[in-house]
Amino acid sequence: MKDNNPPAAPQAEFVETEIRGTIAIIRLNRPDLRNAINDQMRQELVSIFEWADQTPAIRAIILTGAGKGFCSGGDIGGMRERLSAPQDEVSFNGWMRQKKTHRGVAVIHGCTKPVIAAMNGAAFGLGLDMAMACDFIIAVDGARMSMSFLKRGLVSDGGGMYFLPRRVGLVRAKELILSGRVVLTDEALAIGLVDRVTTSESLLDEACAWAEELTQGSPAAVALTKAILDKTFESSDEDIFALGRQAQAICYSTKEHRASVEAFLHKADTKA
Template identity: 40%
Template sequence: MSIVTTEKRGSIMILTLNRPDSLNALGAEGDGTAIAAACNDIVADPSIRCVILTGAGRAFSAGGDVKAMKEGTGAFGGAPHDIREGYRRNIHLIVKSLYNLEVPMIAAVNGPAIGLGCDVACMADIRIASDRAKMGVTFLKLGLIPGDGGAWLLPRLIGSSRAAELLFTGKVIDAATAEEWGLVSKVVPGDSLMDEAIALAEQIAAQPPQALRLAKTLMRHGTNSSYETIMEMSAASQALMHKTEDHMEGVDAILEKRSPEFKGR
């Protein structure tokens, strides 16, 4: 069974980590390839304007498969150089595919998001959590370090002090604390999580799709690029947007005092 299932609802794609018997543990052979393929299909489909990432069952993802670590299988098997390649070609493919997705993505954190699972949630642009969710980066408890880019991303999301506290203590925080720390933007009752995620996705999907993807690209580059580089990218991207039908639709809608209907042209 593939680690991920897809369900398209109009212009929204729902990606579900689908290994509930193991709390959606990651690292089996082919996990990276499956998630990369799903992301590539989304990028290639201009009708998709927003993605929701969630987990099947009672967890978002428990992270790397500890049983596979014990048995030395999947991404965690072989000599050190084999494990290195397992991370590069499998684990890293998971997080890079999600982080580099051109379409805005919401992580609907339905339950525990631990270790790699927490870092996977952090690849999304927006995170909302069930009140049953818990989050932690517990690598040190396994005698490991973040092997998936979390050490780069987490301080950018919640600041170096909070990120260090999470990593160095291995503590697992509840949803309310995750919201207080800025790890998630909203906490909702578990039974209404997907309804809330879909409602947010619909607001995003109502925006002009070409401009939406470019806006996300600018924000991603903004984490590392200089101000001048972003200014040049913005000018070039804006010149393209001025020549789209969606731009004129937005202008007309404001002048005519109505809601716009963007068609991706």
């Protein structure tokens, strides 16, 4: 008999994993520091997302935080290290750190399965960037969000300058980034920064129910659809048509498509 249980997630100190049916809940777990991202958490997050993406029994992923906050951004410890580092090492060390940051964001955004950010509280800076790297965001009522980078003399480094204009439009994205102001859930929902708002008690249940709705199709069709849609704004219509043709050819050969067609034909023959 085939074992449908997924293999155990990689061991991690700062990231927890919970399985609910076909859904992996990945939880940032530094609640005493509002789930600030340090180098170890970043690497753990990459490993666990790669594991979830490569595990067939998992159909969707939910990213959330432990405690009262989703993620406060980058760990201030990294900022202290930067101030004390020799001046001639700051730029190269920063470049190396940015590569790690971008890999962490890319593994979320590039996941072949639907990813929902279940924003259980405040999401600032890199934390908000990570939420926007997900396909969808559901937030608890009262969650606070801010593109807070400029207040530290920095630019958005976790993909926010790519994701935010696609969610709220270019002019509003500029305003939110340049002001660094705090946005509450009512406004976030109205401008498209988040997609749904719920209570803290219902957050994960609603996120899981949503994830189940998003995974009705075959894994191949879902993965290919996501990959093509993510290229829409950067591609011409013919580029998207070409990608669609290639994807459809792959879908024609899947067991899910064959089973669906056979069931449809059988139903039609029965009615005839």
